[in-house]
Amino acid sequence: YDYSLEQGKVIDEADESIGFLQHDNSYLLCKDEQKIIPILITNNEKFENRYKLILDAPEWAALNVNNIRLNAKKSGIFLTNFDTTNVEGEFDFKLNTVSELGKVQRKKNIKVDVGECYALELELEKEKDVVCGGEIINYDVTIKNAGTLRQNVKLELDAPDWASIENASFYLSSEQEKTVTLNANLPDDVSGSFLVEVSTVPDNKPELKFSDKIEIDTIPKLACYIADISTKTSVTNFYNHDLFFAKVRNDGRKEAIYNVSLEGPSWVSISPGTLELNPGQTGNLNLDVNPGADLEPDTYGIKINLESNSAVYSKNVDIVLKKESEFVKKVKATVTFYQYYIYLLILLVVLAVIFINQLKGARDKIKKRHEKYKVKKEKLMALKLARKEKEKEKKKEKELERQREKQIREKETKKAKKRIKKLKISLNRIWIYILFIIAAIIFIGHQNRLFNAKYLPIYIRNLFVGYLYYILIGVGIVVALFLLVLLYNFISKKGKKKKVKKAEKKAEKKAKTRRKRYNIPYYQILFILLFGIVIYSISFFGLFENIKNFFVLYQYYFALGIIILVAIIFLIRFYKPLFKFLRE
Incomplete structure (x- = not known):
């Protein structure tokens, strides 16, 4: 009652004739696939026998027949069908066969490992980026084979013509990783938002497409590093060495290094030679104007140029040369020669203005005191007169003396008024003398060359x-x-x-x-x-x-x-x- 069981290699489908190749190890199946494992059974006896087949396995694994009949010294193949949809893991199936004659039992263990065979991980280094026209930007694309089978990776690119990938086809073993470069060589005038997609399909399985995307917002070159130059449109010069300024503001989206140059006559120069500005930042340019005396009065144009990343930004300025009239020259020369005297005069006037209120205040105080004195004196006079009237009869002889005292006091009041007036005049004179002395000291020192x-x-x-x-x-x-x-x-x-x-x-x-x-x-x-x-x-x-x-x-x-x-x-x-x- 002798018979034998042998495992065969995995096949995709069963035809009328099946080529059997023995396989003694465990099986590696892919997830979401349908595969077949053939089993070869051989009757080693000289008589016919029938065999019952039993498979202890999940429902996604099944035998195509439950029993089989073999003549003497004959062999037959029965199939184990596998459907690994949504199945993943390691499994150990038990295959039992029992002969009808003799009740001889044979057992076979079938080990199956179901895993992700075609899993690829594709990732771009950025999800979104802002770039300027005329730039060449490189992005890293990382591809990893997370499956169990070696894959032939072919990258596909859905993007504008200015995007490309280097080394788009290569092999990856299981758990192997590779980084390729996505190149973006943008034209100068490109503008808009573009979606760049990198994808790959393992072993021509479109249902297992792996991809990643990057959104690239592009700005034309001129708008990306745009420089706003603000300065006078016209500068008048009277053949003097002069200096004026120009402000530069980076109104672009990226940091810019501007190379500064000037187009115009040689007697106009600009500095600094370079200007580095962040977006929104402002810098200054110094323009030095030093015309020669032999130049004709005219309007001379200059052009300020700022260049960054091959983009040029300009500003035109007119320099108007004029000759001063003789009258203006004489006035300026006079002011220059006597400028320190003018400064001194202004200082004296300021001091006089400052202290004039104090002088007026002092004068008012003196007036008030004098008025109080007069009132007090009048009161005293009234009291004395009252007393005199009461004492007229008793002191007739003293009336003459009192009248004399009254006259003396009136004279004193007059003298007091005169003194107050003199005091007012003397205060004003003191300030005049002080100013006169200061001016005299300056004049004497200057004349004696001290x-x-x-x-x-x-x-x-x-x-x-x-x-x-x-x-x-x-x-x-x-x-x-x-x-x-x-x-x-x-x-x-x-x-x-x-x-x-x-x-x-x-x-x-x-x-x-x-x-x-x-x-x-x-x-x-x-x-x-x-x-x-x-x-x-x-x-x-x-x-x-x-x-x-x-x-x-x-x-x-x-x-x-x-x-x-x-x-x-x-x-x-x-x-x-x-x-x-x-x-x-």
């Missing part, structure tokens, strides 16, 4: 450079003292009324003593004599040179101190909230 008035700004600047810290310390001390005085006044106002009255009386006494001093007739003469002696002494002992050096050395500190003082005065004078705060 210094050059033309270089007064330089002297002042050097003075400030040498003594900057001392001047700043002095200004700080003045400001501190000024604030302390304001604090003192604030505290003193909250004192008792008696102290206020005493302070007013003391102030009136001081004002009277000052008026007496200012009303001394020889005061002005003495001041002028002392000033003349000082000037003569300086000249006699040769101190002008030292004074000049001192002013030259510390001129910057003088100028800075004056500027700071003027700024503080302007701030207190014109900034009303601060002035109100300080008054409070």
